[in-house]
Amino acid sequence: MSAEARIIELKLELPKAPKPVATYKTAVRYGNLLYVSGHGPLKTDGTQIKGRVGEDLDIAAGQLAARQTGLAILATLRENLGSLDKVVRLIKTLGMVNSTADFNEHPKVINGYSDLMAEVFGEAGIGARSAVGMGSLPGQIAVEIEAIFEIKD
Numbered sequence: 001m002s003a004e005a006r007i008i009e010l011k012l013e014l015p016k017a018p019k020p021v022a023t024y025k026t027a028v029r030y031g032n033l034l035y036v037s038g039h040g041p042l043k044t045d046g047t048q049i050k051g052r053v054g055e056d057l058d059i060a061a062g063q064l065a066a067r068q069t070g071l072a073i074l075a076t077l078r079e080n081l082g083s084l085d086k087v088v089r090l091i092k093t094l095g096m097v098n099s100t101a102d103f104n105e106h107p108k109v110i111n112g113y114s115d116l117m118a119e120v121f122g123e124a125g126i127g128a129r130s131a132v133g134m135g136s137l138p139g140q141i142a143v144e145i146e147a148i149f150e151i152k153d
Helices: 003-009 059-081 106-125
Strands: 027-030 033-039 087-098 128-134 143-151
Touching (some): 033 059, 059 087, 059 106, 087 106
Parallel strands (some): 087 128
Antiparallel strands (some): 027 033, 033 143, 087 143
16 A cells, blocks of 8 residues: 555544754655754644653653654655655654653653554554653653655655
8 A cells, every 4th residue: 555545544634844943954855865954743733742751751751752753754754855755765864852851761752753664654654763761852742753765656
């Protein structure tokens, strides 16, 4: 099943693709790779999920923020490629969690994103990944994720 068909089957609602808030592009193509800049948990109403995991948010809420970040990344992919069906596979993800110093379950939080990518792209949505904690993130967002995708024309 195609990625676009999976979006419909899963009844996923993508937010509007985010615009840069500084001097950068949300995605840059280099050959058959698309480098996606750090995205936050952008909701369909234009707001972001904010808070610190281990203080304001528990693991489940962090996972939801990571999933919402994945939806924002899917919106950027679609905007840049015209269709999610042009994604060959997810290559690499860096997941950053706004967390307290003693929180150590960052991989569990970023699973919210990784599980979404696997749901949409199947085995091709499972790539290499790092999940780390941050003392803060821009605008107090709960999660920031960047990724590299292999793409086709």
